[in-house]
Amino acid sequence: MENTAKPLRRVVIVGGGAAGWMSAAALSAVLKPPYEIRLVESEEIGIIGVGEATIPLIKMFNGLAQLDEATFLKATQGTFKLGIEFVNWGRVGERYFHGFGRVGKPLWPVDFTQYWLRLRALGRAEPIDAYVVSSMAAKANRFMLPKPEMQNSPLADLAYAYHFDASLYARHLRALSERRGVRRTEGKVVRVLLDEAPGPTHGHVRAVQMESGEMVEGDLFLDCSGFAGLLADKALGVGFEDWSHWLPCDRAWAVPSESTKPLLPYTRSTAHSAGWQWRIPLQHRVGNGHVYSSQHMSDDEAAAVLLRNLDAPALADPRLIRFKTGMRKDAWTRNVVAIGMSAGFVEPLESTALHLVQMGVAGLIEAFPHSGFDPVEIAEYNRQSRQRYESVRDFIVLHYHLNQREDGGFWQACANMAVPEGLRWRMALYAASGRLVYVDTDLFREPSWFEVMEGQNLRPKRWLALTELQGLEDTVNYLKGVSDTIANCVSVMPEHSEFIRHYCQAPKM
Numbered sequence: 001m002e003n004t005a006k007p008l009r010r011v012v013i014v015g016g017g018a019a020g021w022m023s024a025a026a027l028s029a030v031l032k033p034p035y036e037i038r039l040v041e042s043e044e045i046g047i048i049g050v051g052e053a054t055i056p057l058i059k060m061f062n063g064l065a066q067l068d069e070a071t072f073l074k075a076t077q078g079t080f081k082l083g084i085e086f087v088n089w090g091r092v093g094e095r096y097f098h099g100f101g102r103v104g105k106p107l108w109p110v111d112f113t114q115y116w117l118r119l120r121a122l123g124r125a126e127p128i129d130a131y132v133v134s135s136m137a138a139k140a141n142r143f144m145l146p147k148p149e150m151q152n153s154p155l156a157d158l159a160y161a162y163h164f165d166a167s168l169y170a171r172h173l174r175a176l177s178e179r180r181g182v183r184r185t186e187g188k189v190v191r192v193l194l195d196e197a198p199g200p201t202h203g204h205v206r207a208v209q210m211e212s213g214e215m216v217e218g219d220l221f222l223d224c225s226g227f228a229g230l231l232a233d234k235a236l237g238v239g240f241e242d243w244s245h246w247l248p249c250d251r252a253w254a255v256p257s258e259s260t261k262p263l264l265p266y267t268r269s270t271a272h273s274a275g276w277q278w279r280i281p282l283q284h285r286v287g288n289g290h291v292y293s294s295q296h297m298s299d300d301e302a303a304a305v306l307l308r309n310l311d312a313p314a315l316a317d318p319r320l321i322r323f324k325t326g327m328r329k330d331a332w333t334r335n336v337v338a339i340g341m342s343a344g345f346v347e348p349l350e351s352t353a354l355h356l357v358q359m360g361v362a363g364l365i366e367a368f369p370h371s372g373f374d375p376v377e378i379a380e381y382n383r384q385s386r387q388r389y390e391s392v393r394d395f396i397v398l399h400y401h402l403n404q405r406e407d408g409g410f411w412q413a414c415a416n417m418a419v420p421e422g423l424r425w426r427m428a429l430y431a432a433s434g435r436l437v438y439v440d441t442d443l444f445r446e447p448s449w450f451e452v453m454e455g456q457n458l459r460p461k462r463w464l465a466l467t468e469l470q471g472l473e474d475t476v477n478y479l480k481g482v483s484d485t486i487a488n489c490v491s492v493m494p495e496h497s498e499f500i501r502h503y504c505q506a507p508k509m
Contacts, residue, residue, distance in 0.1 A: 008371045009034055012218030014189060014208060014231055016041030018166050019340025019357045020224035021173035025065040026361045028180035030368075039177075040185040040208065040216055052287045053081055053267045053280050053351040054161040055443075056100050061358040065173065073504035075172040076164035077283040080265045080496060082138040084350065088271040089456055091404050096455030097266075098350075099135030101159030103128065103447045105482050109466050112482075113450050115475050117434045117463040124476050128454060130483040132447075133490065134159055138266040142493035154489050161351070163267065163280045163287075187211050189225075192235035200372070204335040205231055219371060220335050222364075223342040232328055232338040239329040246397050246417065247325040248296075248410070249275050249347055253303045254289040254319050258312040263497040269349060271403075272305050273297065274410040278348065283506050285315060291347055296410040323347070325393075331385040332378045337364055344389050349399060352392050355443060359388055387441035394423040395444050395452075402427075402456035427458065434460035 011027060013020050016039060024039050031037060062072060072078065083099035090096070104112030112131070119125035129135040133154035137143060146158040178184060191209040195201045207217040208230075223231035232238045244250060259281070268279040275292030290306035297305075303318050327344030331337060338344075339360045346352060363384055367377045401419050405411040419427075429435045430453050436446035470478070493499075 008219030008369065009036055010218040011035065011037045011220050011222070012208065012216055013037070013039040013222045013224055015039075015224035015226060015228075015340075015342070016170060016174070016184075017224065017226065017340075018170050018173075018354060019226070019342075020222075021170045021177060022061065022065070022354070022357050023222050023224055023339055023361050024177040024182045025067075025173040026061065026358075026365065028177050028182050029064060029066050030365055033181070036183070037177075037181070038183045038185065038216060038218070040187065040189060040210065042188045043186065044188070052166050052282065053084075053163050053278075053348070054354055055351055056159045056161045057355055057358065057443075058161055061354075061362075064362070065176065067172075067176070070504045072169075072172060073162065073164065073500075074506045076168040077285075077506045078162050078164035078504065079263060079281055079283060079500060080143045081161040081163050081267060081351075082134040082143065082159075082265045084267045084269055085138075086269050086271075086399070086452075086455060088405070089269070089276075089399060089403060091457075092407060096451070097129055097132075097135045097138065098448060098451045098455065099129065099132040099138065100161065101132065101134050101157065101447070103450060104131040104479070105154075107470070107478060109469065110464050111436065111446070113436070113447075114434055114463045114467040115470065115479060117460060118467050119475060119479060121463075122472075124472075125479060126483055128451065131479065131486065132451075133486045136486050136490045137493055138264070140490050140493070141262045141264060141496050142490055143265045143496040143499050144493045154486050160265075163282055165282060165284075185210065185214070185216060187214075189230055192231060194235065201335070203236075205235060220337070220369065223336055223338045224340050226341040227323065227345070229328070229338070229342045231336045232331075232333060232342055236333050236336055238333050238338070240324075241326045241329055242324060243326040243346075243393055244324060246393065246420065247347060247400070248293045248413070249291045250322065250324060251294050251299065251302065252289050252291045252321045252323070252347075253299075253306045254287070254321060255306060255310075255317070256285045256315040257288055257310045258315060259283075259285055260311050261497075262495070263500070265496040267351065270309065271405070271411075272309075273408045275302070276349065277306060277309055279311070283500065284508075286312065289348075291349070293410055296408065327386070327389045330382045331360065332364075332381045335373060337381075339364075343385065346389065346392050346396055349396050350392075350444070352396075352443065356388065356392065360385065384441060387439075388443060390420070390422070391439065391442045391444070394420050394426070395449070397423055398427070398449075398452055399456070402453065402458055404457060427453070431458060431460055432462075434463050 087095045147155040187210040193207045195206045207215045274296035280287035292302045331343045340357045400414040
């Protein structure tokens with residue numbers, strides 16, 4: 001079959017920061033001449049940088065962008081992340097761990113968690129963390145890279161992600177992208193020009209005009225301008241779907257603080273009276289922030305809560321960030337693809353922002369268009385984008401809704417709200433029999449849903465009947481074998497800080 005559509009050549013990325021330079025790095029790894037990639041950004045505008053933590057799938061993006069892991073971590077003051085510790089999310093004084101990777105070891109015919117539910121009810125099981133190697137390693141402040149050659153060991157597929165400085169990450173990606181031929185133009189966009197000629201490209205973005213007067217023309221435009229939405233919102237008028245009735249937090253104070261010891265290989269999220277505080281350890285400092293609802297707490301009070309709960313002295317004054325949770329009704333409109341915060345924003349509770357950038361770019365590469373911009377391809381891109389955002393939204397809403405706090409209107413409102421239908425269904429299914437389901441566009445797999453539901457005290461009424469095909473003592477011994485193996489694996493790991501010192505220590509700043 002002959003393809004007669006004229007291929008596009010010029011890709012213009014509007015906006016830098018992590019979203020813009022992640023897009024540039026990924027596209028420049030795939031698109032070779034005669035394709036041209038150009039990025040326009042203004043250093044005066046800066047980047048949001050609400051969080052510096054990631055999830056394990058970031059390694060797939062770094063592979064696509066051809067980043068060397070140790071080099072990238074040195075350049076970004078990076079550390080390793082094995083999961084997230086949640087403090088005060090169920091009830092005040094409680095804590096639980098969302099560790100990356102699988103829970104336990106498969107045992108036919110039902111999921112490992114079913115056997116654990118049965119033994120927990122009989123008082124014969126250890127806490128669930130004992131069966132998650134990433135959780136146990138995190139609690140011991142230990143880390144090592146996976147050992148794929150150890151096929152029957154928890155170390156074979158140890159799941160991990162990173163903490164890093166988002167601005168340094170953008171700088172690292174910029175250098176990589178420019179070496180591959182990406183052209184950068186400094187300056188502000190002051191005008192967006194649309195194609196006004198009759199024909200199939202009528203209404204497409206034709207060019208952006210810089211403050212200097214220069215016209216940057218293109219065939220395909222990526223809107224990486226963040227909340228400003230210069231192309232998708234202001235030029236094309238694509239509507240925004242507001243999710244603040246499910247996720248009412250709309251502001252965050254962010255501040256760096258001095259490093260502390262030990263260097264923890266996990267993020268911490270501590271719930272406060274009207275939101276929560278993040279703690280992200282880097283090599284040279286700790287990133288902190290307080291996400292909160294301005295309807296339930298004043299800006300001054302929120303800043304005071306943040307500063308009062310730092311583990312070490314602040315290195316700067318707190319910076320206020322305003323946001324609205326939701327998504328663009330269509331991520332791809334005409335010849336404009338919104339990437340990152342211009343496409344949507346779900347607060348950084350589970351560190352999904354960079355992943356949504358990653359998936360937006362990956363989806364674009366998969367369906368990279370000819371100049372015809374087939375509406376079927378665009379519709380499929382938008383369908384997948386919506387499902388990804390809604391799945392992340394539901395997982396975040398789960399944390400808020402499953403609270404039993406009694407210390408204020410914010411948490412009670414979250415507990416009493418009507419949740420999205422898909423989330424209601426997942427919770428009901430788990431409450432009935434501990435069943436977990438996976439939808440093909442889910443970012444978070446069954447173990448993640450399990451750890452949050454259990455961590456925040458959602459208890460199933462029963463376990464699946466086939467769980468009892470295994471004899472009770474056989475099941476006890478099997479679970480003990482799993483927990484003992486994990487404990488042995490953790491005991492041979494070096495301390496997190498020691499591993500970094502040998503593998504990816506950054507030069508002192």
